[in-house]
Amino acid sequence: MPYSLARLLTRLSFRQLQVFHTVCHHLSYSRAAEQLGLTQPAVSSQVRQLEQALGQPVFEYVGKQLYITAAGQRLEQAVGSIFSDLERLQMELAEMEGQVRGELKLAAVSTAQYVVPYLLQGFLRQYPQVDVHLEIVNRARATQRLTENRDDLVIMGMPPESSALRSTPFLDNVMIPVVRVDNPLLRSKKVDPQTFLNAKLLIREPGSGTRKALEQWCQQKRLTFNPHMELGSNAAIKHGVLAGLGVAVLPKLSVRAELKLGELASLDLEGFALRRAWCSVYPAAKHPTPVMQAFLDYIRNTMGELEQLVYGEAL
Known part of the structure; x- marks a missing residue:
């Protein structure tokens, strides 16, 4: 039987939620342990404690394949929301101190991999406390990630025509x-x-x-x-x-x-x-984080310099 909220809060930890979130991402205890720097038994122990607190299993094996249960899927939604709120709080607190600090999650289509390093070079020099996570994907996957709101920004050419997306061209x-x-x-x-x-x-x-x-x-x-x-x-x-x-x-x-x-x-x-044109694309309903807004402002303010830096004599 699940605990009351008050007791649940005393038995849950952010470490358990982090472990759970990582296992969800990899669908593997061993790969989650490797990413977190833990042993596989330690990961299994954290998940068991979480399941005891919730009163329901969050993972199950079918054969040798690990799957997320219905309760686990609902928990993953809640954990994703919690971590997003904490990340935004961290950025807003840093902004109150006059700093831009936090995580920038980018996805780029494979052809944009030649452009993104030039974008990041100057941006990270200006904002050294930003951690960038970049995924290189094909166009179909980039479009799917936009639909799923997986990233702060997607860098792509010829973005989908949709009023649900906001697209800004920045480089030929x-x-x-x-x-x-x-x-x-x-x-x-x-x-x-x-x-x-x-x-x-x-x-x-x-x-x-x-x-x-x-x-x-x-x-x-x-x-x-x-x-x-x-x-x-x-x-x-x-x-x-x-x-x-x-x-x-x-x-x-x-x-x-x-x-x-x-x-x-x-x-x-x-x-x-x-x-x-290469474009920065994100869902129109998305509220930019301080880090995301800083990156958008950087792109807008350095478009002319970026063209010279990227192409130079090549144009």
Whole structure:
């Protein structure tokens, strides 16, 4: 039988809730123990004490797989809310002291991984007491995380069109046609875009921002979008071009080193470079934390400097 609230408060600890929250995240006692610096028996003991206080199991094994029970799911919602409130309190107390301190949770689509370090470089120099947690995901996962309100901000190109989201562009994403340096197309005086598209085009999976931008451009120019091979990341596509598998349209930042080394070359094609914007995106109903607001202000105030820092001579 569950304890009364007064007795429950005397038997629960934040450590138990932290352990529970971590096990929920990993669905593994051993991985939770590794993250928390505890032994697996210690994690199991904390969970048992929590279950005794609640009077219900919060986890169960089916075969060898750990699952969260219905009571555990409800507790996870409550714990998430408690920890979010405590985090906001910590930030607000720091703000009262004239400081910006706390956690900044970011997610970025894979192509934005070349941009985010430049954003963080100056921001963390200005706010050294901020802890940044960054997840690199594909566009579909980034959109899902927005729906679930998992992050403070998502950095992505071509955000979903929705009145439920607030999106602010801050930097051009310059995409260029690239080939290996021995590709026969480089020997032609002029290459038309359709010839390039027919030259074994390597492309991302459906739904990715890079692919979507190229598909839209082909529609506008009334060209046939003719993919030869789908690969799961821009890095894989770049190496595919280097291996001679075909040609590609890639963010300039992702191939800048290979262009300088002479391993890849950019074709002079009509209509290129394609320019889309990197955007900071978050749910419109979200109330920014002090750290999140500081990061938004930093992006807005340094857009011009950021373009020079990121691209420099490359533009």
